Amino acid sequence: MKARLVLRCIVAGASALSCAGAFANNLNFLKDTPIAYMKPADRQALNRAAQKALETKKDGETMRWSNEGTGNPVHIEGTVTPRDTTSSGGDKCRRVTLVAVAKGQTQTWTPIACKTASGEWRIKKQ
Numbered sequence: 001m002k003a004r005l006v007l008r009c010i011v012a013g014a015s016a017l018s019c020a021g022a023f024a025n026n027l028n029f030l031k032d033t034p035i036a037y038m039k040p041a042d043r044q045a046l047n048r049a050a051q052k053a054l055e056t057k058k059d060g061e062t063m064r065w066s067n068e069g070t071g072n073p074v075h076i077e078g079t080v081t082p083r084d085t086t087s088s089g090g091d092k093c094r095r096v097t098l099v100a101v102a103k104g105q106t107q108t109w110t111p112i113a114c115k116t117a118s119g120e121w122r123i124k125k126q
Contacts, residue, residue: 033107034100034101034105034106034107039070039072041070041072042072049080050113053080053096054121057080057081059084059085059094065078077101080098082096095111
């Protein structure tokens with residue numbers, strides 16, 4: 001009985017390890033893209049720029065951002081452009097185009113952000 005339990009644990013562990021490798025390979029397409037170079041401080045810089053742009057820019061107006069001062073040796077810069085502002089039931093939402101450029105690669109995201117009751121902009125789950 002005990003030997004069977006140990007065997008099951010070994011098989012389960014081996015299966016988990018093989019799945020982990022497959023999962024990592026599935027994300028290999030992100031290698032060398034700007035998001036792969038982003039550290040937490042870079043994501044915070046992008047978030048601050050997005051919050052400011054969503055709050056202050058009109059639809060179609062662009063704000064530049066960069067990771068200068070974050071401590072990341074990889075320079076990342078880009079733009080934030082709010083678009084398509086809508087209001088429904090008192091909720092204000094805006095599509096926003098986020099662009100990041102690092103090491104000659106460009107990555108673009110176009111999520112929808114909605115303003116929360118606390119005044120913060122959050123990405124809408126889709």
